[in-house]
Amino acid sequence: MKHKSWLLLLLLLVLLGLAGRPVVQGQEDWPCRELVVDRAEVLGDQLDEVREAAGALVEQGADVRVFTVPTTGMDNLDLFVDEIQWACPSWQAPAGPEYMKNNLIVLGVSVEERLTGLYYGEHWFELLEGEQLHIQTELINPRFAAGDFPGGLLDGLAGIEDLLSASLQPTAAPRTSEPTAISGEQERAGDGGGSWVALGALGLAVAGGGAAAAYALLRARARRRRAQQRAREAKLKIASRILELQEQLPFSEVEITGLSGQVSERTLQGLRGQLAETQQVVQQVASDSQSLEIAGSDPERPGLSQEEYEGFCSSYEELLASLERAAEMRHAVHQELASLRQLIEQLPTRFQEALVAMEQTAAEVDALSEGLSNRWAQDLLERAGLALRQAESAHAEHDPQEAQSRLVQMQPLLDQAREAAGLLPALAGRIDEVAGLIAKVAQDFDDMSRQYAPSSWEAVRGNGTEAENRVDWAEEALELAAQDLSDTEEKAWQEGQERLREAQTWLDEAVQLVESIRSRKKHLDEARRQVPQEVQAAQQDVQRARQYIQQYDPDIREQLEDDLAGVAEELQQAERELEQQAPDVLQALSLAQKANEAADRILAEARTEHETIERLWHKYGTISRQAESSVSRAGHYIRVHSRDVDRDAEKALVRAQDLLQRAEQKSVQAKEQEDIARRQALEEAVSLAQEAQGVADSAYASAQADFRRAERARRLPLSATSPPLSRVPRSWGTPRPSSRSSSSGSSSGESWRSSGSSRSSGSSGSTGGSSSSWSRSSSSSSRRSGSSSSWSRSSTSSPKRGGGSSGW
Numbered sequence: 001m002k003h004k005s006w007l008l009l010l011l012l013l014v015l016l017g018l019a020g021r022p023v024v025q026g027q028e029d030w031p032c033r034e035l036v037v038d039r040a041e042v043l044g045d046q047l048d049e050v051r052e053a054a055g056a057l058v059e060q061g062a063d064v065r066v067f068t069v070p071t072t073g074m075d076n077l078d079l080f081v082d083e084i085q086w087a088c089p090s091w092q093a094p095a096g097p098e099y100m101k102n103n104l105i106v107l108g109v110s111v112e113e114r115l116t117g118l119y120y121g122e123h124w125f126e127l128l129e130g131e132q133l134h135i136q137t138e139l140i141n142p143r144f145a146a147g148d149f150p151g152g153l154l155d156g157l158a159g160i161e162d163l164l165s166a167s168l169q170p171t172a173a174p175r176t177s178e179p180t181a182i183s184g185e186q187e188r189a190g191d192g193g194g195s196w197v198a199l200g201a202l203g204l205a206v207a208g209g210g211a212a213a214a215y216a217l218l219r220a221r222a223r224r225r226r227a228q229q230r231a232r233e234a235k236l237k238i239a240s241r242i243l244e245l246q247e248q249l250p251f252s253e254v255e256i257t258g259l260s261g262q263v264s265e266r267t268l269q270g271l272r273g274q275l276a277e278t279q280q281v282v283q284q285v286a287s288d289s290q291s292l293e294i295a296g297s298d299p300e301r302p303g304l305s306q307e308e309y310e311g312f313c314s315s316y317e318e319l320l321a322s323l324e325r326a327a328e329m330r331h332a333v334h335q336e337l338a339s340l341r342q343l344i345e346q347l348p349t350r351f352q353e354a355l356v357a358m359e360q361t362a363a364e365v366d367a368l369s370e371g372l373s374n375r376w377a378q379d380l381l382e383r384a385g386l387a388l389r390q391a392e393s394a395h396a397e398h399d400p401q402e403a404q405s406r407l408v409q410m411q412p413l414l415d416q417a418r419e420a421a422g423l424l425p426a427l428a429g430r431i432d433e434v435a436g437l438i439a440k441v442a443q444d445f446d447d448m449s450r451q452y453a454p455s456s457w458e459a460v461r462g463n464g465t466e467a468e469n470r471v472d473w474a475e476e477a478l479e480l481a482a483q484d485l486s487d488t489e490e491k492a493w494q495e496g497q498e499r500l501r502e503a504q505t506w507l508d509e510a511v512q513l514v515e516s517i518r519s520r521k522k523h524l525d526e527a528r529r530q531v532p533q534e535v536q537a538a539q540q541d542v543q544r545a546r547q548y549i550q551q552y553d554p555d556i557r558e559q560l561e562d563d564l565a566g567v568a569e570e571l572q573q574a575e576r577e578l579e580q581q582a583p584d585v586l587q588a589l590s591l592a593q594k595a596n597e598a599a600d601r602i603l604a605e606a607r608t609e610h611e612t613i614e615r616l617w618h619k620y621g622t623i624s625r626q627a628e629s630s631v632s633r634a635g636h637y638i639r640v641h642s643r644d645v646d647r648d649a650e651k652a653l654v655r656a657q658d659l660l661q662r663a664e665q666k667s668v669q670a671k672e673q674e675d676i677a678r679r680q681a682l683e684e685a686v687s688l689a690q691e692a693q694g695v696a697d698s699a700y701a702s703a704q705a706d707f708r709r710a711e712r713a714r715r716l717p718l719s720a721t722s723p724p725l726s727r728v729p730r731s732w733g734t735p736r737p738s739s740r741s742s743s744s745g746s747s748s749g750e751s752w753r754s755s756g757s758s759r760s761s762g763s764s765g766s767t768g769g770s771s772s773s774w775s776r777s778s779s780s781s782s783r784r785s786g787s788s789s790s791w792s793r794s795s796t797s798s799p800k801r802g803g804g805s806s807g808w
Contacts, residue, residue, distance in 0.1 A: 032088030100801035231299035234316035534592035541599035652699035
């Protein structure tokens with residue numbers, strides 16, 4: 001009886017906990033069994049693709065839920081999923097609603113908070129715990145950040161599917177928590193379904209401990225079976241690899257024997273040694289494998305622990321690595337044998353090619369020497385012949401590799417012999433070429449010295465003589481180099497090469513010297529063609545400037561006319577220079593270009609000065625008309641109201657009239673004067689007219705003020721007959737009675753305070769809502785940590801679910 005009382009008390013506590021569990025608005029009608037829920041409406045036409053990808057995980061034993069929401073309403077995706085889990089029995093494990101079903105995988109996104117969540121039950125802890133962050137931050141969130149929500153979900157589901165496919169776990173995950181005993185009505189009822197739901201939950205909680213223990217045992221057995229299977233596979237691979245190598249090694253021995261008589265015995269012994277080392281490794285692995293089996297390291301033995309099977313696997317994998325090294329050694333022997341056979345086949349052809357190359361190079365060396373003795377080239381040719389003979393000797397001794405090596409050394413020696421033999425003829429040919437160039441440029445220099453003044457070509461005087469000297473030095477170096485190269489000492493050959501390089505440098509300098517002469521003549525010829533064009537262009541500019549100055553002479557300074565005369569003189573100098581028998585065309589060109597630039601400048605300045613005078617005339621015309629208008633308006637007003645206007649306004653008017661008259665006099669003077677004096681007179685006329693306008697406007701304003709004062713003085717006696725202030729009709733600006741104003745003010749104040757109070761209450765309510773939300777969050781936190789509250793969860797040390805959320 002006492003036992004039943006405790007049971008009833010426990011049931012009561014569970015019912016109170018379930019009854020106190022709040023549900024966030026919107027989760028009580030959540031479609032708990034829907035594979036994909038798109039409340040944010042971001043999947044569009046790709047909803048079916050996401051549903052198909054989620055279905056692929058279901059086929060591998062996972063219970064999957066994918067959802068999108070516009071917002072969680074609580075800025076926390078973990079709490080949002082927590083609320084759905086409490087509302088949906090199909091998401092819960094038998095241990096209680098705070099535990100996620102062991103084979104459930106939930107992938108969700110909150111668009112407004114930019115949060116992604118991946119959650120999973122206990123069955124997937126080992127598989128997903130180390131990969132959850134990678135899936136979210138590398139696969140899902142970058143696509144979400146780019147606005148591609150279907151792509152992010154598809155990539156995330158594909159990443160999870162790859163992990164499930166690659167794992168060695170059973171393809172069908174245990175569904176110990178599948179809510180097959182919960183009807184659709186019970187699920188829709190959520191956590192408020194009554195005592196039967198509470199009793200069912202209690203029963204599931206009681207059975208959950210045993211089921212969890214049984215499942216842990218099954219998982220341990222599965223891991224032990226996998227370790228045993230890996231050890232078996234390693235053992236079978238060793239046996240297969242040993243058999244394969246034992247079949248291949250005899251064939252390699254036959255291949256070595258087949259090269260007897262074609263390859264030196266030393267080479268064959270080296271290959272046999274490598275093969276014997278390979279055979280030794282294979283035999284050692286076979287012996288070690290047998291010893292492991294005798295010692296009890298047999299993966300076929302049942303009833304061993306996971307650690308023992310893993311130890312067997314590690315030992316077999318080490319032996320397998322040794323067999324792989326043996327296979328690589330045998331493959332290297334096989335490759336070397338194939339290379340030897342190919343080389344033996346190709347050597348006759350290569351010897352024939354080497355003999356032909358040797359004969360051709362010898363003929364080229366003889367032809368290039370042209371009667372000169374070039375011991376350096378002959379020595380290189382002899383060394384190439386020695387390499388050929390050594391190759392033939394190695395071939396006769398059945399050493400194809402040594403023969404090939406000597407033939408390879410021979411080719412660079414032949415190339416160097418041809419190059420050495422050609423150095424002397426090449427230098428002699430270039431000396432002749434440069435000497436011919438000097439003779440041709442000498443004629444150009446003579447023509448230039450006759451056609452142009454010495455000052456034009458002074459900079460290149462003597463270049464031809466210096467070029468001829470360098471050719472002479474190169475010829476001397478050629479003779480000395482020929483002597484050095486005919487010597488039998490290698491040191492003399494090195495000195496001969498240095499003399500040849502020095503001779504080439506002198507020839508380069510000779511070419512530069514004569515090219516400068518040619519360049520100078522080309523420049524002078526071009527200047528001679530340009531001078532007439534520049535003179536003609538400058539004359540046209542001078543003519544345009546002269547015509548413009550004559551047209552607007554009063555507005556333009558005399559200095560510009562003098563400058564223009566100087567430009568014309570420079571043009572005449574350029575023309576006189578061209579008429580000389582040997583003109584200095586560079587000076588003539590410079591004079592013409594300077595004249596052209598000066599004429600352009602003078603014309604531009606003349607235009608600027610004329611346009612400045614024109615603008616001043618226009619400005620004066622505008623200002624003078626405005627001033628006359630202001631003076632006329634002030635004079636008329638003062639005449640009409642003369643009895644009321646003071647003397648100050650009349651004096652100001654007289655002064656404005658005087659200023660305007662002086663401005664007109666200045667404008668008359670400007671018409672009679674020229675250039676600078678005209679501009680100064682116009683500037684003064686503009687200033688006087690502006691001042692006249694200001695004074696006239698001031699006089700008008702003063703007269704208006706005098707008239708208004710007189711008017712107020714004339715109306716002043718009427719105020720004695722005006723009615724009392726209290727009888728004046730109320731109008732804009734009329735003060736209201738103090739009592740009404742006070743009442744109105746009080747009412748307004750109270751109304752404002754009432755409104756403010758209302759707002760304050762609203763704010764307080766908002767704060768209260770935040771407090772309530774905080775209390776809910778605190779309660780949720782206490783449920784996870786196991787602390788008690790009116791709706792706390794059961795305290796437990798085991799994890800309730802895996803995963804979490806991340807921002808994107």
